[in-house]
Amino acid sequence: MFDIIENIDVNDLEWKNKIFLTFDIDWASDEVLEYTLDIIEKNNLKATVFVTHDTVLLDRMKSNKNIELGIHPNFNPLVNGDFRYGKNLKEVLEYYLNFVPNAKSVRSHDLKQKTELLKLFSEYGLTYDCNIYLPHNSGIINKPFKHFDNKLLRVPHFWEDDIHCLYEDSWIIDDYLKYDGIKVFDFHPIHIFLNTENLNRYENSREWHREHALLQEHKNVNHIGVEGFLYDIIRRVNEHSNNR
Numbered sequence: 402m403f404d405i406i407e408n409i410d411v412n413d414l415e416w417k418n419k420i421f422l423t424f425d426i427d428w429a430s431d432e433v434l435e436y437t438l439d440i441i442e443k444n445n446l447k448a449t450v451f452v453t454h455d456t457v458l459l460d461r462m463k464s465n466k467n468i469e470l471g472i473h474p475n476f477n478p479l480v481n482g483d484f485r486y487g488k489n490l491k492e493v494l495e496y497y498l499n500f501v502p503n504a505k506s507v508r509s510h511d512l513k514q515k516t517e518l519l520k521l522f523s524e525y526g527l528t529y530d531c532n533i534y535l536p537h538n539s540g541i542i543n544k545p546f547k548h549f550d551n552k553l554l555r556v557p558h559f560w561e562d563d564i565h566c567l568y569e570d571s572w573i574i575d576d577y578l579k580y581d582g583i584k585v586f587d588f589h590p591i592h593i594f595l596n597t598e599n600l601n602r603y604e605n606s607r608e609w610h611r612e613h614a615l616l617q618e619h620k621n622v623n624h625i626g627v628e629g630f631l632y633d634i635i636r637r638v639n640e641h642s643n644n645r
Contacts, residue, residue, distance in 0.1 A: 471506030596626035
């Protein structure tokens with residue numbers, strides 16, 4: 402059973418029986434993002450999408466009741482003295498909230514976090530922080546927990562496509578679905594489109610990410626890869642639902 406991040410209740414262990422699909426859109430081209438949206442809609446998936454930029458597809462996502470829109474702010478330029486998104490943490494946060502004014506969930510690009518930033522998230526009405534990555538093989542059982550301000554709910558994820566491809570971990574879906582903690586998956590549309598199986602494919606295609614016709618030539622046509630893994634999750638959940 403799929404669900405969205407903002408439906409998580411720390412006092413209700415129902416999250417143990419659910420799968421949370423999250424997508425960091427990471428400035429994907431409209432064609433690449435649309436490819437992922439087509440999968441979400443055709444399979445009637447509930448999903449949380451973390452937004453990085455304005456796109457003509459925002460209205461399409463906002464009109465889909467199965468999609469929760471969060472923000473995916475990039476604080477890296479600010480740290481490096483580049484003020485393109487704002488001159489301080491507040492301005493950067495406001496820049497991204499302009500795209501999704503009613504956002505409740507946040508995951509920073511590169512999972513950037515600090516005490517001051519977490520405080521700002523709460524002040525701006527964000528209630529779900531998704532900046533903790535604890536891999537499924539860490540030996541830690543992930544679960545949502547209240548931040549010390551008792552306002553922000555922190556929701557860790559246990560799988561992330563780019564890190565998976567970097568270390569070339571197991572693609573066997575049952576290795577993940579039997580995990581006892583909260584099952585939050587983190588996908589990126591570019592890796593779904595390419596069906597990335599290792600980061601060499603992504604890096605070798607980088608110059609074509611805005612040239613859709615040429616980018617298609619770099620797709621992995623085998624099943625093993627990020628797109629194939631997403632379809633494996635969908636298939637397993639549908640099988641479970643049909644057997645209930």
